[in-house]
Amino acid sequence: MRSRAHFRSHPLHPMLVHFPIAFLVGGFVADLAATLFDLPDLQIAAWYLVAAGVVAGLIAAVPGLVDYFAVVPPHSSGKKRATRHLITVVSALTLFAIAWALRGGPGVPLDGVVLVLEAGAVVLLGMGGWMGATLVVRNQIGIDHRYARAGKWKESHFDDPGAVPIVVARRDELEVDQMKLLHVGDRRVVLARSNDGYVAFADRCSHRGGSLAGGVMACGLVVCPWHGSQFDVHSGRVCAGPAEETIEVYPLEVVGDEVRLTLR
Template sequence: MRSKANIKSHPLHPILICFPLAFFIGSFVFDILFLFNQNPSFQNTAYHLNIAGVIGAVLAAVPGFVDFLYTVPPESSAKKRAAKHGLLNTGNLLLFIAIVLLKRNTALDYKILVAMEAIGVIILFIAGWLGGTLVYRNQIGVDPRYADAGKWNEEYVNTNDNFIRVAAANELKLNQMKLVHAGGKRIIIAHSEKGYAAFSDHCTHKGGSLAGGAMICGTVQCPWHGSQFNVHDGSVSAGPAKKGIETYNVEERDGAVFLHLKEIKK
């Protein structure tokens, strides 16, 4: 799923998250050095790295939250994983903000602050593991290419009509797909050898986005676990999915492709 917070298809969250990671870990390292030799320069460096980490974390959180709302597929295993990732990072941000404030209290045992930083670093690694899983397994933020290097195509249709125009007749190449948001639904318009098809962008196994998968010979494959579905009747071609996907009626006329939004094929 292509990130909604991006610059020329490059997602911003993974770019920005490296800064708080480096700053928070650096703060912990310099505080450890300070405990060993009591050099005030190490303590001062750790303090300012801590502040820089808080600022970097806030900046990274903005595109991350945008991706959570608009990129991660709804009602999917990735949505739950992304929620855990976000909650851990938010809690960690609050922890390091508290550390910054407590460092200004010279009466506090400094070893307690270092212990708090150690906990924060551990949380960083756990949250980072979840974030890596979201990218490398769930392909969140990945900008897919379709047949003949066709680019990711997505459109939001604001209408209450049942019969809506969703593509030009020559817009999609063979085996290329387009994700359409209409009527509160995520529907894929696909061009197969038999013509155009429309089906739900929701794998029935773990909720993966089929729009980011691959389609060939009228079969779409989920990019998460490999489930395959017939794009014309929604039946399961290969597991692990056991339930088929919803398909919709489409028709091509007057140089355009139209979708019957409320007419689900039986």
């Protein structure tokens, strides 16, 4: 087993993005007002606001990239949305940076091209912000949505052993209705404990790829956090949609104090 930092639920990116949005939109509005009403002092303020906004955007991008690579479930609708969000926001920041570089300095009179670039960047920022908000409220990225008695978030990494069993937990590691996310090679598997003992199933909802390890487990069912599909944790069958296809389940055995998983 390889230990690695767990990035499951931290709101750092959603909190930090307020700063670049405020600075950059404020910079554009100040530039617009300075041009319309001939207010050169406001234009100087805009120069600093846009510079601060680009720097704040780069800082906010760091936890955003961590979320993108370590938290958003792969092969899911959330991952596609996160990719569009990333491209849109990077494009907006790039346009703002180009506009800022073109204007030459805080006291230099504004070129119309700068305003057009900033306007385009604000539109992109709005689109990217909308997608980012959807990632939070619908895909629950950056939200701690653990349920009662779920226990602490557990996650472990293993090299892919092929068809050889691997020890993935101690017998008493999980309480009934608790789950643990396993990364085995490039596969994601949920280890869970039901009233009937340990079970293992794919960490991918068959509807749109939500992470079942981030869902709720109770009474032998796991509930997907994205749209509420329910699966039997023993057979993988769908008990409630919108999912229509079963999820894969994997054989486990408990030998002495060890819980052993075999991936076919």
